[in-house]
Amino acid sequence: MSTMVFVNLPVADLExxxxxxxxxxxxxxxxxxxxxxxxxxxxxxxxxxxxxxxxFKTFTKKEITDATTHTEVIVALSADSREAVDELxxxxxxxxxxxxxxxxxxxxxxxxxxxxxxxxxxxxxxxDPSAVP
Numbered sequence: 001m002s003t004m005v006f007v008n009l010p011v012a013d014l015e016x017x018x019x020x021x022x023x024x025x026x027x028x029x030x031x032x033x034x035x036x037x038x039x040x041x042x043x044x045x046x047x048x049x050x051x052x053x054x055x056f057k058t059f060t061k062k063e064i065t066d067a068t069t070h071t072e073v074i075v076a077l078s079a080d081s082r083e084a085v086d087e088l089x090x091x092x093x094x095x096x097x098x099x100x101x102x103x104x105x106x107x108x109x110x111x112x113x114x115x116x117x118x119x120x121x122x123x124x125x126x127x128d129p130s131a132v133p
């Protein structure tokens with residue numbers, strides 16, 4: 001069995017967050033979603049659990065970081081091409097996300113980053129497969 005990754009992110013407005021990620025082309029697993037959480041399907045083995053802040057707080061004794069002013073994590077996703085990087089980043093910006101860094105193009109790597117509606121930072125990266133030995 002492959003290792004599955006579940007990134008848990010606190011959100012202010014679950015429905016608004018679901019709408020944002022749906023505009024990016026993602027879906028949600030209703031089996032693991034309710035009024036407190038939505039299971040964002042990124043791939044067959046990677047998921048982001050979008051949790052309303054009071055519910056998120058039940059999983060930690062620490063304060064929740066305000067992702068609009070502090071970076072708690074950068075979620076990096078691979079893409080199949082430069083065009084796929086641009087497509088996802090452009091959809092995020094059109095859906096209300098904000099650009100966090102200038103596009104990065106260094107040798108065989110290309111990437112763009114954005115923050116979602118709650119300030120969580122996402123990075124989309126493509127690496128030219130011919131550059132990997």
